[in-house]
Amino acid sequence: MPWWRRNKAAASGQVIDQSGALVPVKSEQFDDLAELGRYVTEHGIRVVDPGVPLSNYAGTAAALNVWETQPSVRKVTDYIARALCTIPWQVYERVSDTDRRRVTDHPLARLLANPAPSVPPSRLWHSVILDWLIHDRWCVQVLPNADTSSGWELRRKPARRMHILADDDDQPAALYLISSRGPAQVVTLPAAYLFDHGYATVGADGTSPMETMQQILAEQAEAVQWRRSVWKNGARVPTVIERPADAPSWSASAKARFQAAFNAFIGRGSAAGGTPILEDGMTLKTVTAFNPQETQDIEGRKLTDAEVASSYHIPPELVGAREGTFSNVDAFRQMLYTHSIGPDITMLQDVLNTMLVPVLAPGSNLYIEANVEAKLRGSFTEQATLLQTAVGAPYMLRSEARAVQNLPKVDGTEELITPLNVVVGGLASPTDTAPPPSLPKGQGRPA
Template identity: 45%
Template sequence: MPFVFSQGVLESVHQYQTATIPVGGSIMLADGLAQDYATIWRTQPQVRTVVSFLARNIAQLGIHVYRRMSDVDRVRITDHPVGDLLSKPNPFTTRYRLIEALVSDLAIYDNAILAKVDTLGLVRLDPRYVTPISANQFTVETYRYRGTTGYRDLPAEQVIHFRGYNPEDGRWGCSPMETLRRTLSEEYQAGQYREQLWRNGARLMGYLKRPLDAPEWGEAARDRFRRSWQAQYTGTGAKAGGTPILEDGMDFVPASVTPEAAQYIEARRLTREEVAAAYHIPLPMVGILDHATFSNIQEQHKNLYQDTLGPWLTMMTEELHLQLLGDFEDSQDVYLEFNLAEKLRGSFEEQAAQLQTATGAPWMTRNEARARVNLPQLDGGDELVTPLNVLTGGQASPTDSAPEPKTVLATAMRLLEGVAG
């Protein structure tokens, strides 16, 4: 029995033995135009702002390799082959660019695919041209990649597939843009209207009304008035923006929606809020500062890496453990972790206060401090300067150097005897 896979538009019918997913997916806008997800990302600034925010912030984090020594001990490994592969995925891609593309694909398509190529390393495959092929909707045996000269089938073992949840098919994610279909369609129509408005000189739309007793217009008079009116109210006319002269007692009757009534600014802000909410991003992080203060922005910045990016990082590392780490020898008790602590360290002042509190004393020499500001070293500047009110030498308190109580009592008795004598 044939069945249909569709993400917004009907594309093809397939038999269940080789069920496939349509190319990329697309959204049908209000005017009947079907735009795929890549076009929406490219043309709608609200979507691109949110997606690039996610991709850039995650790509900035480094990926470290650790070996678990015990339940309470671990050691970082700097020479493991999986770490080398992730730091240089292939000869023409950096780690940052690979992670940025990976997160962008996940945010746009809810799917991201990397191919394991022996001669190159890890290579990104465009999800628009990948079709999972299997006999069921739970596992994938083959990924078919379509190119300009044909297609190539890759076994599942040679592919790393990151995907989100899809209740209709567990093999392929469902793009968040499907949920944002109506919001994105409204934004598209508003953009089309604004573009037409400015192309026509941002004129007031309406109609001209002539009195019933006005004299009859000839063809030449009507053409002359039309040319004069268009020259004053179109964007290319030499007299655009001028004052029209109405004849024969005519009236201009406005018949348009003003920008204030249409609430263009509010609509654009609402679109960005809806897109940010779909990706669980705090609004101040994408430039919506209506209710932002210094303190709550700081807290939301921390929540960003805990509540927003945390699930993404966990999903990505677990998929790498499952689909990549097992391909290497000596991977027992080895695991990957994004360097999230680097982003949560706080400002320089906060870090300095934390380090000084943890050590209980100054933690930089004068020469180390001078190197920070590009000054030459000084003789004797490699020693820590310890203030007199900071105790060192293993003493927990000033009373550690006090004499024993018996010694104090004996000394006091001798002083009293001397005074009495």
């Protein structure tokens, strides 16, 4: 029996409480690590352990298993991670209250553009964000590296190998990093690490959404298993075979021979799907006990997709869980980077500004901002119309327009042309061609 399933009481029937005194407890058994972890936390018992709640080890493995085996979870989390990891990070200098300057030549900007020498930026952030979505915590180490253009690199610490140790107020006090090459490392905070965690009822290790969704996911797993059993064991044709009541009794060998021959038509062999040959007097009768439509495979999967998407605050239409039109899907796409994952972008941005900027640019006015506008840009036609209306005149040179179409440069196309109706006519923009307002009756048109 594992040690964590043994009796709660030691041989003496006593444990040590928070004050260090021995207190008696009654003899019971733990069903799992989660129950043991809750008991230890509630009673303030000291355990010869790294300081990480024991249930976290079981929870980490369970979360990884859910992501690997549940298509709905992987679909939704990958959708969010792909949307977040492709947002560009930009560095700005706050010159004054009304002046900001884009910074591209600082080590901080170069590090964000190329955070790891052997991992593409989008792939690094994709893995980090998946750690966050699956385990509700993530960690990245900031390391000096003379071989990079910035002199630094970011190295992800997988969530399965890190835990956040908290003080009595559930505030992060240290990082517990598990290594496969030696003993675990405890890093006292603050340190050159970027990390974040969600809410937890005890400690600062976050709470995996997989624990919250476990009942829904378990129901989906049971439904999938039942549907597989139905399709595997149910009759391919909803019929039964009847023998006449006065038919001579079968011998054991004759019955086995007929069953073997009939099973060949419902198996996976060369005769599968064919028409079985019945013996004299036998008939096939249709029954309604099994109807393939009743499995509702597609409906069940869409329901689980919608539940998981709602748990991550994502419109189900974006992952195909519900039917959508072009207009509302486009509206949901706009909402994705504002209402849905906008708070996630802000939290990532806060971590970078509070933990990364002091390491690479201490005492400076630099700050990091996510270029969300790059993900919200419309089509070229929409952008051209909006910009032309906003500036009140054409905004591109003829040479620039030719370059967009991969046409050769022509002399004399380097000047910005402004139509006369904008300068003289008083229109807001070249696209403003609305007729003049109607005049009151009896008044003539202006000269």
